Structures are given as C-alpha cells and as structure tokens.
Amino acid sequence: MATDTSSRRPLRADAERNRAAIIEAATEVLAEQGSAVDVREIAQRSGVGMGTLYRHFPTKEDLLGTVLDREFTAWAGAAREAAAGTDDPRAALEGFYEHALATQACHRAVVEAYGHNWSGPALDCARLLYPVLDDLRTRAQEAGVLRADATTGDLALLLATLSHTVQLVGDHGARVWQRQLRIALDGLRPTHGTALPTG
Amino acid sequence: MATDTSSRRPLRADAERNRAAIIEAATEVLAEQGSAVDVREIAQRSGVGMGTLYRHFPTKEDLLGTVLDREFTAWAGAAREAAAGTDDPRAALEGFYEHALATQACHRAVVEAYGHNWSGPALDCARLLYPVLDDLRTRAQEAGVLRADATTGDLALLLATLSHTVQLVGDHGARVWQRQLRIALDGLRPTHGTALPTG
DNA sequence: ATAGAAGCGGAGCACGTGCTCCTCTTGAGG
DNA sequence: CCTCAAGAGGAGCACGTGCTCCGCTTCTAT
Numbered sequence: 001m002a003t004d005t006s007s008r009r010p011l012r013a014d015a016e017r018n019r020a021a022i023i024e025a026a027t028e029v030l031a032e033q034g035s036a037v038d039v040r041e042i043a044q045r046s047g048v049g050m051g052t053l054y055r056h057f058p059t060k061e062d063l064l065g066t067v068l069d070r071e072f073t074a075w076a077g078a079a080r081e082a083a084a085g086t087d088d089p090r091a092a093l094e095g096f097y098e099h100a101l102a103t104q105a106c107h108r109a110v111v112e113a114y115g116h117n118w119s120g121p122a123l124d125c126a127r128l129l130y131p132v133l134d135d136l137r138t139r140a141q142e143a144g145v146l147r148a149d150a151t152t153g154d155l156a157l158l159l160a161t162l163s164h165t166v167q168l169v170g171d172h173g174a175r176v177w178q179r180q181l182r183i184a185l186d187g188l189r190p191t192h193g194t195a196l197p198t199g
Numbered sequence: 200m201a202t203d204t205s206s207r208r209p210l211r212a213d214a215e216r217n218r219a220a221i222i223e224a225a226t227e228v229l230a231e232q233g234s235a236v237d238v239r240e241i242a243q244r245s246g247v248g249m250g251t252l253y254r255h256f257p258t259k260e261d262l263l264g265t266v267l268d269r270e271f272t273a274w275a276g277a278a279r280e281a282a283a284g285t286d287d288p289r290a291a292l293e294g295f296y297e298h299a300l301a302t303q304a305c306h307r308a309v310v311e312a313y314g315h316n317w318s319g320p321a322l323d324c325a326r327l328l329y330p331v332l333d334d335l336r337t338r339a340q341e342a343g344v345l346r347a348d349a350t351t352g353d354l355a356l357l358l359a360t361l362s363h364t365v366q367l368v369g370d371h372g373a374r375v376w377q378r379q380l381r382i383a384l385d386g387l388r389p390t391h392g393t394a395l396p397t398g
Numbered sequence: 399a400t401a402g403a404a405g406c407g408g409a410g411c412a413c414g415t416g417c418t419c420c421t422c423t424t425g426a427g428g
Numbered sequence: 429c430c431t432c433a434a435g436a437g438g439a440g441c442a443c444g445t446g447c448t449c450c451g452c453t454t455c456t457a458t
Contacts, residue, residue, distance in 0.1 A: 015455095157379060179395040187384070409450105
C-alpha cells in the first residue's frame with residue numbers, strides 16, 4: 001500500500017527529503033481540514049510541485065493511507081504503554097479514553113477514517129487498537145470495575161463515536177464532550193441490572 | 200427560507216404537482232444517500248427538468264432545507280405525542296431514543312444536519328427538539344430516574360452522537376448500536392457518584 | 399568534469415456538480 | 429377557441445479537484 005522502501009534501490013537524497021516534507025505537510029493539513037483537502041494545498045505547503053507529490057504517492061488515497069497509518073501506529077503504541085504503566089484497571093480504561101479524545105480526536109482525517117470501515121471488514125486502525133482495548137477490557141472486568149457483558153467491540157465503537165462527538169462540538173467545547181464521556185464511562189460500570197442486547 | 204406560498208398568487212395546478220413531486224423524490228434520495236447527491240438525480244426521479252427544479256427551489260440548499268424541515272417537524276411532533284402518552288418517565292425517555300434511532304437515524308441527510316450546527320448557533324432542528332427533550336428530562340429527574348446533573352443539552356448531543364453511530368454500523372448492525380444505547384442510558388441513571396464536569 | 403538516469407514542476411486535461419439561459423409548451427381567463 | 433403569461437426542459441457554462449504530461453534540473457557514479 002505505502003511505497004515500498006526495501007526492494008528497490010535507495011531514493012536519491014533530495015527525493016527522500018521531499019518525501020518526508022510531503023508527509024509532514026500532509027499530516028498537518030489532514031489534521032486541520034480532514035481528508036477533503038485539495039491536493040494542491042499539500043503540495044504547496046510542502047514546497048514541492050504536483051509532479052513530485054504524485055511521483056511519491058501515485059494517488060491521493062495512497063498519501064492519505066500512509067499518513068494515517070503513521071499517525072495511528074505511533075499513537076496506538078503510546079496508548080499501549082500508558083495502559084501498561086497504569087496499575088489501577090479502571091484508571092487505565094478511563095485514562096485511555098480521556099487521552100484518546102484529547103489528542104487523536106483533533107485529527108480530522110483520523111476520525112473520518114474511523115467512520116468508513118465499520119460496516120465492512122475492520123481496517124488496519126482497528127487491528128492496531130484491538131489488542132490494547134482487549135487488554136484494558138480484560139483487566140477491568142477481572143477487577144470487577146467494568147460490566148461483564150461489555151465486549152472489546154463495544155469499547156472500540158465507543159471510541160469512534162466519541163471521537164466524532166469531539167469533532168462535532170469543536171475544541172472549545174471540551175467540557176461538553178467530557179460530560180458525554182463521563183456518561184458513557186458510568187454506563188460501563190458493573191452496577192447495572194439491564195443486560196446489553198445480544199445477537 | 201422555503202418558497203413563500205402565501206404572499207403571491209396560487210401556483211398553477213401543474214406547478215403545484217411538480218413541486219410536490221420534487222419534494223417527495225428529494226426526501227427519498229436524501230434519506231438514502233445524504234446531502235451529497237447530484238441534483239440531477241433528484242430532478243430525474245421526480246420526472247422534471249433542471250429548470251423546473253430550480254424554479255421552485257433557487258438553490259440546492261433551499262431544497263434541502265425544505266425537505267429536512269418537513270421531515271424533522273413531522274417526526275418531532277410524533278415524538279412529543281409518544282412522550283406525552285407514556286406515563287412512566289423512564290420508559291418515555293428510553294422509548295424516545297429507541298424510536299428516534301430506529302427511524303430518523305436512517306435518514307442520512309437528517310443525521311448529517313445534526314453534525315453541522317453544533318458549534319454555531321443551534322439550528323431549527325434543535326429548536327424543535329429542545330422542548331420535547333426538556334420535558335422528558337424534567338419528568339425523569341423529578342421521578343428520580345435520571346441523574347440530576349444531566350442537562351437538556353446533554354440529551355440533545357447524545358441523540359446526535361448515537362444517530363451518527365447508527366449510520367456508522369448500518370441497518371443490519373442494529374444489535375450493535377442498541378448496545379451503545381443501553382450503555383448510554385445506563386450512564387444516565389441516578390445511581391452514580393461521579394459528577395459530570397461543569398464549565 | 400561529464401553523461402545520463404532519477405527527479406522536479408506546474409500548466410493543463412478530464413470529469414463531476416451546482417446552476418443558468420433560452421426556447422418551447424401548457425394551463426386558465428376571456 | 430385564442431391568447432399569453434406562467435411554467436417546463438435540458439443543453440451548456442463555471443468552477444473545483446484529482447491526476448497527467450513532458451520539457452527542464454539536479455544528483456551521482458565513473
């Protein structure tokens with residue numbers, strides 16, 4: 001999917017520089033404006049021409065995929081470490097969501113990406129996240145601080161949903177989405193009699 | 200905003216027919232495909248030409264506004280009646296969300312409309328809904344079946360959020376979003392110690 | 399230093415989409 | 429029936445956006 005860097009001879013020095021510049025600029029722009037940006041703006045901000053951009057990434061989607069993959073991989077790794085470094089299972093779970101929404105949710109394109117691959121087969125993003133969420137869920141349920149009928153899938157979908165909410169209310173409305181988060185987290189407590197519908 | 204029907208002389212019979220056909224077709228198409236549809240498709244499905252369509256609705260946005268307004272008004276009225284007809288405040292609250300998500304959430308364009316006017320001033324849609332939600336909230340809180348720190352705004356945002364979730368998982372994933380709804384509704388119970396963050 | 403391959407730039411093409419323009423048709427009052 | 433203004437229709441324009449083409453530049457191996 002991303003341009004293969006191993007099989008062919010190394011890129012020329014300037015080409016490598018340009019590639020990096022493109023990725024950096026694209027990351028910025030995609031975070032700010034989402035995936036609907038004009039490719040020309042990415043080219044301009046990275047200081048290269050259209051030809052150069054399309055030499056490195058044959059398609060807008062390729063560029064988008066590369067950027068999102070980088071962002072998401074880095075972030076999922078950080079989340080895993082943070083979770084592993086927190087002893088209290090409940091704090092780990094809540095901290096995960098708080099951190100996720102406070103940081104990742106600002107990246108418009110990432111949040112949009114969540115939106116696409118939920119009816120079809122799970123995407124790479126979800127693949128990376130599942131182990132982390134699964135670990136958080138297992139620990140919390142074993143400690144009795146998470147309702148037993150909650151699944152990893154529930155937690156994943158909740159993240160996607162709340163990410164969208166964060167974007168909806170904008171950055172200045174932090175208090176607003178934090179209230180939604182508290183409601184959801186309270187709903188995940190084990191103190192409830194109502195069972196989640198199964199199918 | 201919508202074409203004025205009162206101040207000028209009545210439309211010719213065929214014009215009236217066409218106008219109705221356009222609205223009907225647009226309602227269908229917008230529900231299916233969201234607001235990004237090609238205006239040509241609406242014209243074709245309603246059996247009129249582009250000129251006719253633009254004679255009745257000078258702008259795509261006008262057409263969209265008219266359709267959404269109709270849909271939303273009708274539905275909000277039904278929701279109000281359903282709420283008024285249910286004695287148990289908790290059942291009224293839960294029934295509201297269940298019904299809303301099962302029906303209205305299938306209209307892509309309506310759900311998209313939720314997404315736009317949350318950072319700016321509240322839109323007409325929200326204006327219509329607020330009284331209903333406010334009533335549901337008051338009754339439920341007085342009966343002690345809804346956490347006291349939940350606001351009408353929380354309930355409104357929750358609806359927008361969950362509507363988006365429904366669209367995300369698609370119609371066949373009903374069980375999936377119903378689980379999210381249960382979690383949220385459980386989170387709205389008054390049995391919690393954690394206060395919602397205020398600002 | 400020099401050849402030539404690898405890389406660069408940006409004007410321009412293809413195409414989708416909102417909207418207009420102008421001619422032809424049709425309903426309704428006399 | 430006849431008239432004519434209100435209405436219908438659909439080809440075409442304007443414009444934004446993904447992507448290409450090809451002459452020019454720059455790096456690097458000899």
